[in-house]
Amino acid sequence: MRIVIAVDKFAGTLSAVEAAEAVAEGWRWADPGARTRLLPLSDGGPGFVEVLHTALGGTLHETEATGPLGGPVPARYLMSGATAYIESAQVCGLHLVPPERRDPGATTSRGVGELIAHAAAAGARSVVVGLGGSSSNDGGAGMLAALGAEPADALGSGGAALSALPAPVDLTAARTAVRGVSLIAATDVDNPLLGLQGASAVFGPQKGADADQVQRLDTALGAFAEATDPGGLGEEAGAGAAGGLGYGMLLLGGAVESGVARVLGAVGLAEDVASADLVVTGEGSFDTQSLRGKLPHGVAQAAADQGVACVVLAGAVAVGRREAAAAGICETYSLVEAAGSTEAALNDSAAQLRALAANVARRWSGGRARSADAAR
Ligand SMILES: Nc1ncnc2c1ncn2[C@@H]1O[C@H](COP(=O)(O)OP(=O)(O)OP(=O)(O)O)[C@@H](O)[C@H]1O
Numbered sequence: 427m428r429i430v431i432a433v434d435k436f437a438g439t440l441s442a443v444e445a446a447e448a449v450a451e452g453w454r455w456a457d458p459g460a461r462t463r464l465l466p467l468s469d470g471g472p473g474f475v476e477v478l479h480t481a482l483g484g485t486l487h488e489t490e491a492t493g494p495l496g497g498p499v500p501a502r503y504l505m506s507g508a509t510a511y512i513e514s515a516q517v518c519g520l521h522l523v524p525p526e527r528r529d530p531g532a533t534t535s536r537g538v539g540e541l542i543a544h545a546a547a548a549g550a551r552s553v554v555v556g557l558g559g560s561s562s563n564d565g566g567a568g569m570l571a572a573l574g575a576e577p578a579d580a581l582g583s584g585g586a587a588l589s590a591l592p593a594p595v596d597l598t599a600a601r602t603a604v605r606g607v608s609l610i611a612a613t614d615v616d617n618p619l620l621g622l623q624g625a626s627a628v629f630g631p632q633k634g635a636d637a638d639q640v641q642r643l644d645t646a647l648g649a650f651a652e653a654t655d656p657g658g659l660g661e662e663a664g665a666g667a668a669g670g671l672g673y674g675m676l677l678l679g680g681a682v683e684s685g686v687a688r689v690l691g692a693v694g695l696a697e698d699v700a701s702a703d704l705v706v707t708g709e710g711s712f713d714t715q716s717l718r719g720k721l722p723h724g725v726a727q728a729a730a731d732q733g734v735a736c737v738v739l740a741g742a743v744a745v746g747r748r749e750a751a752a753a754g755i756c757e758t759y760s761l762v763e764a765a766g767s768t769e770a771a772l773n774d775s776a777a778q779l780r781a782l783a784a785n786v787a788r789r790w791s792g793g794r795a796r797s798a799d800a801a802r
């Protein structure tokens with residue numbers, strides 16, 4: 427049996443590489459004859475640069491940029507020919523902010539603008555920015571400030587300040603800074619900037635916002651949108667990715683595309699799927715957000731396109747059978763359910779995932795399989 431294992435990270439517990447290895451080890455334990463192809467992937471969020479570097483080669487540029495809380499953080503972007511690949515989560519990612527300091531009103535996307543400027547100075551003619559896994563909710567204002575937008579201090583100090591900017595927004599210098607560079611936002615979700623499906627309402631809570639702050643942040647982004655664009659760019663799919671960084675890039679004349687499509691194209695997933703009997707995908711939390719363009723959704727679509735069965739192995743599953751089936755997914759398997767509790771699933775995740783994969787292998791590969799318990 428040929429299995430393609432195309433997984434994202436399990437945020438907080440396993441990198442995509444660790445998750446893919448755990449699934450492969452468990453699978454091969456139960457079905458030693460299985461041929462496994464490991465594809466650790468990313469949807470534009472954390473891991474974007476590493477995955478593309480593995481797939482495309484090119485040169486990694488090491489640098490430093492402003493992090494979400496204002497201090498410096500290390501960052502590396504990829505140059506492949508004249509195209510630079512930047513991972514916004516490296517400089518404004520949620521993983522960079524300790525839980526007790528999470529405040530999406532204060533975190534900034536400034537570092538993303540610094541990396542874009544760095545890549546442009548290094549000769550990039552095209553800059554692809556992976557969007558997802560962010561701690562910020564500033565509509566990309568920090569990124570714009572770093573590229574020269576005014577009033578820089580107010581734009582660069584987080585989403586809350588956007589409700590009362592001290593001066594009109596002037597984007598002239600920021601647009602000049604990227605003139606001649608084609609900008610692409612590779613987004614992990616297709617949400618708009620504002621409203622019920624917008625950045626603040628859907629992703630604010632995971633960044634630390636309560637219901638009141640979600641309202642205030644949405645109002646602040648609304649004010650920012652009014653001050654910057656009368657044309658409705660905020661309604662475009664993906665404008666709400668990474669706390670509205672998608673919107674900021676649209677303001678600079680950038681285009682939005684699916685981060686998953688970009689990554690799957692670069693690794694050539696379709697070719698691997700064509701010769702597979704089964705595709706296994708997964709991530710930490712398989713939920714309704716996952717169906718808005720995240721990695722398992724894209725992988726399942728690629729499998730469905732070629733009539734190959736696809737299953738999801740996730741830390742937690744909050745998608746019903748019918749929704750999963752509509753997305754091309756035959757079965758979903760939850761680590762929490764298999765382990766008996768969230769705590770058990772979070773502790774020693776690799777061993778739990780190996781055991782779950784072994785169990786799934788037994789179901790899918792019939793009599794050739796060995797006992798799953800021994801895979802732990
Ligand atoms: N081993 C695990 N067992 C159970 N749940 C897990 C495990 N690892 C991660 N999770 C859950 O998954 C959540 C993270 O979800 P996921 O990995 O899908 O990333 P995400 O938060 O959606 O980020 P992104 O926007 O970058 O995709 C964690 O907060 C946790 O609740």
Ligand SMILES: O=C(O)[C@H](O)CO
Nearest residue numbers: 558559560667668669
């Ligand atoms: O960063 C975020 O806000 C989410 O991953 C959606 O893009």
